Amino acid sequence: MAPKVLVVLTSHDTIPSTGKPTGWFLPEFAHPHHVLNGKVDLTIASPKGGEAPSTRPQQSKLWKETHKLADIVPRAGEFDAIFYVGGHGPMFDLTNDQTSIGLIETFAKAKKPISAVCHAPCVFLNTKAPSGEALISGKTVTGFSNDEEDQVQLSAAMPFMLETELDKISGGKYVKAAEPWGEKVCVETTAGIGGPLITGQNPASAAGVGEALLKALGL
Structure with missing residues (x-):
């Protein structure tokens, strides 16, 4: 039987300070989907359920009927891994969900x-990790860099700068590619964190996250 992976999308559709549409970013699901499809069983959820807003809605019809995240909780034991798709939307709803x-x-x-x-x-x-400390404390982690946020001219519209917060909470363990938009995938398996923690920096890293997830599942 194929491993089951829970994919989580944002439900947030608007950048508050600008009123411009946002959501999840299609390539950051499409590329891992290409890697995972046929090898794992994917279930797609979002905080509100139903249609999860995408920055490219005309191309994302496959993901119009997501499960409500709260409905997944009783079934969490069914799944073998969890994967969160990027886009600016998660910054506004999933950070504190x-x-x-x-x-x-x-x-x-x-x-x-x-x-x-x-x-x-x-x-x-x-x-929090099973130990009670911050999940990423002392753990190597990556995510959208401050330089990349500056280049897309959305730094002022964000509730916080992701690189800054990841670096602070990890204790200075944030890493990134040598140049903005370069591929960077981190796989952290340090004892005490629980399961493997896989993070990718940007759209160029999305397929690599899918490949790392397959490897973590023994595929």
């Missing part, structure tokens, strides 16, 4: 792979 935080902590306690790409590593900022 208590259902999401609880799910991540459940997966970590069960020593199952937890993964995220681009802005989605924001979901780990408020999570």
Whole structure:
């Protein structure tokens, strides 16, 4: 039987300070989907359920009927790994979503792979490891860099700078590619974290996160 992977998308559709549409970023799901499809069984969820807003809605019809995240909680034991898709949306809803935080902590306690790409590593900022310390404390981690945020001219519109917060909570263990937009994937398996923690920096890292997730699942 194929491993089951829970994919989580944002439900947040608007950048508050600008009113411009946002959501999850299609390539950051499409590229891992290409890697994972046919090898794992994917279930797609979002905080609100139903249609999860995408920055490219005309190309994302496959993901219009997501499960409500809270409905997944009783079924968490069915899944072998969890993967969070990036885009700016997660910065506004999934960072502090208590259902999401609880799910991540459940997966970590069960020593199952937890993964995220681009802005989605924001979901780990408020999570705890089984030891009780911050999940990413002392752990190598990556995510969308401050330089990249500056280059897309959205730094002022973000609730916080992801690189800055990941670096602070990890204790200076944030890493990134030598140049903006370069591929960077981190796989942290340090004892005490629970399951493997897989993070990718940006869209160029999305396929690599999918490949690392397959490896973590023994595929």
